[in-house]
Amino acid sequence: MFDKIIDRKNSSCSKYDNLEQYFGKTDLDPFWVADMDFEIPPFLQEAIQKRAQHNVFGYGKQNKEIFEAIKNWMSSQHQWEINTSSISLCNGVVPAYAACIEAFSNIDDEIIVQTPVYFPLFQCIKANNRKILENPLKEDNGYYTMDLEHLKSIITPKTKMIALCSPHNPVGRVWDEKELEDLANICIENNITIISDEIHSDLIFKKFTPIASINEKIANITVTLNSPGKTFNIAGLNASYCITLNDELKNKLDEVIKQRVIGTINVFGLIAMQCAYENGTQWLESLRKYLESNIDFTIETLKNNTKIKVQKPEATYLLWLNFEKYNLSHQKIKEILLNDCKVALNDGLTFGKNGNSHFRFNVATSKNQLKKGLNKIISFNK
Ligand SMILES: Cc1ncc(COP(=O)(O)O)c(C=O)c1O
Structure with a gap:
C-alpha cells in the first residue's frame, strides 16, 4: 500500500x-x-469520493458525531478521557495558535519557544506583536531535552505562554511524563498558559502522554491543539481542534475563534476528520x-x-x-x-x-x- x-x-x-x-x-x-x-x-478515499459525487457543496454542519469521534480517538489512542464540551473546532493548528496568542497574552508579552522548533510559530508570535522568549533545547549527542533551569532563569512578569511542541518537531522527542510534569510545574508557579501542539502525537514509536492528561492542575492551565492532518495525510483539508478542560480558558479561546472566523471547517475536512478517527x-x-x-x-x-x-x-x-x-x-x-x-x-x-x-x-x-x-x-x- x-x-x-x-x-x-x-x-x-x-x-x-x-x-x-x-x-x-x-x-x-x-x-x-x-x-x-x-x-x-481506502475507507477515507471512499467517504470523500462519495461526498464529492453529491455535487452540492453548501455550508457544512458540525455534527455531534465529529466531537464524539475526537473524544473516542483521545481515549483509545492516548488513554485520555475528555468531554466533548471541551472541544473547539478550528481550521488548522497554526490558526489555533494565533487564536491562543490573542486569547492568553497581550501585545509585547513574551511567549516561550524551545528551539529548534517548527518555524511558523515564530512568524505567528511576531505577527501578533508578541515577543519570542527562546529556551533552546539541550543537546547531548543528538538527543534533546528541555533546559528547565535556563527556562526558570529567563521568565519575567511579561511571560504569559509557552508553545510546547509535543512530540517535538524537528528533533523527534516524545517527552516523558516526568519531563512534562516538571515543565508544567514551572508554568503553574509563574501563571504561564501552556499551548501544547500535539499534531504529531499519533505518529509515535513509544508511549505518548498528552500533557493535560497528567493531572487536573496541569489541565487547568493547558490548551491542547491537534488534528488528523499529519496522521492521515489530510493536512490540506484544514481540519483541526483544540481541547481545553478549563471553562474559563475555553470561553476566552472560543471568543477569539469566533472573532477571527476560523472555527469553520469545510465539508471535506469535517467528513474526513470524523471518518479517519472512526475507522483509522x-x-x-x-x-x-x-x-x-x-x-x-x-x-x-x-x-x-x-x-x-x-x-x-x-x-x-x-x-x-x-x-x-x-x-x-x-x-x-x-x-x-x-x-x-x-x-x-x-x-x-x-x-x-x-x-x-x-x-x-x-x-x-x-x-x-x-x-x-x-x-x-x-x-x-x-
Ligand atoms: C508541530 C506542527 N504544528 C502544526 C503544524 C501545521 O498544522 P496545520 O496544518 O493544522 O496548521 C505542523 C506541520 O508541519 C507541525 O509540524
Missing part, C-alpha cells in the same frame, strides 16, 4: 509544486514539507510500521555511508540530520545538497539558530523514492 509511487507533481501540492518558489530550482527530489507521499486510507486504528498501525522501517533503513544507510549524525526519532517521520562532521559552513552544506545531491530538505536554521549544520529530512515516502533520495544524499561531498 505504502510502496505505491504516486506522481504528485501538478496536483497543487506545496512539496512538489513549490520547489521553484522555495529553492529556486525544480530538478530536486523533495523531502521537505511535513506531509506524506502516501494515498489516504488499523491503518495507522500499518503506517507506523512502514514509517519505522523507513527510519531504520535511513539511519543504517547514513551511518554506513556518510559522516551525517542522526538520532532515531521517538515520533514523526522527520529526521534531524547533523552535518557538522564535514566541517563546512551551513551555506556550503545547503549548496551541496541543492546543487550536487539535488534534494530539497528543510534548512535547519529556519527552526532556530541552533539548527546550524542541520537539515530536516522527511522519510514519509515509498521505499523506492526514499532509496533514490538516500543515494543522492550519500553522494554528499564525494
Whole structure:
C-alpha cells in the first residue's frame, strides 16, 4: 500500500509544486514539507469520493458525531478521557495558535519557544506583536531535552505562554511524563498558559502522554491543539481542534475563534476528520510500521555511508540530520545538497539558530523514492 509511487507533481501540492518558489530550482527530489507521499486510507478515499459525487457543496454542519469521534480517538489512542464540551473546532493548528496568542497574552508579552522548533510559530508570535522568549533545547549527542533551569532563569512578569511542541518537531522527542510534569510545574508557579501542539502525537514509536492528561492542575492551565492532518495525510483539508478542560480558558479561546472566523471547517475536512478517527486504528498501525522501517533503513544507510549524525526519532517521520562532521559552513552544506545531491530538505536554521549544520529530512515516502533520495544524499561531498 505504502510502496505505491504516486506522481504528485501538478496536483497543487506545496512539496512538489513549490520547489521553484522555495529553492529556486525544480530538478530536486523533495523531502521537505511535513506531509506524506502516501494515498489516504481506502475507507477515507471512499467517504470523500462519495461526498464529492453529491455535487452540492453548501455550508457544512458540525455534527455531534465529529466531537464524539475526537473524544473516542483521545481515549483509545492516548488513554485520555475528555468531554466533548471541551472541544473547539478550528481550521488548522497554526490558526489555533494565533487564536491562543490573542486569547492568553497581550501585545509585547513574551511567549516561550524551545528551539529548534517548527518555524511558523515564530512568524505567528511576531505577527501578533508578541515577543519570542527562546529556551533552546539541550543537546547531548543528538538527543534533546528541555533546559528547565535556563527556562526558570529567563521568565519575567511579561511571560504569559509557552508553545510546547509535543512530540517535538524537528528533533523527534516524545517527552516523558516526568519531563512534562516538571515543565508544567514551572508554568503553574509563574501563571504561564501552556499551548501544547500535539499534531504529531499519533505518529509515535513509544508511549505518548498528552500533557493535560497528567493531572487536573496541569489541565487547568493547558490548551491542547491537534488534528488528523499529519496522521492521515489530510493536512490540506484544514481540519483541526483544540481541547481545553478549563471553562474559563475555553470561553476566552472560543471568543477569539469566533472573532477571527476560523472555527469553520469545510465539508471535506469535517467528513474526513470524523471518518479517519472512526475507522483509522488499523491503518495507522500499518503506517507506523512502514514509517519505522523507513527510519531504520535511513539511519543504517547514513551511518554506513556518510559522516551525517542522526538520532532515531521517538515520533514523526522527520529526521534531524547533523552535518557538522564535514566541517563546512551551513551555506556550503545547503549548496551541496541543492546543487550536487539535488534534494530539497528543510534548512535547519529556519527552526532556530541552533539548527546550524542541520537539515530536516522527511522519510514519509515509498521505499523506492526514499532509496533514490538516500543515494543522492550519500553522494554528499564525494
Ligand atoms: C508541530 C506542527 N504544528 C502544526 C503544524 C501545521 O498544522 P496545520 O496544518 O493544522 O496548521 C505542523 C506541520 O508541519 C507541525 O509540524
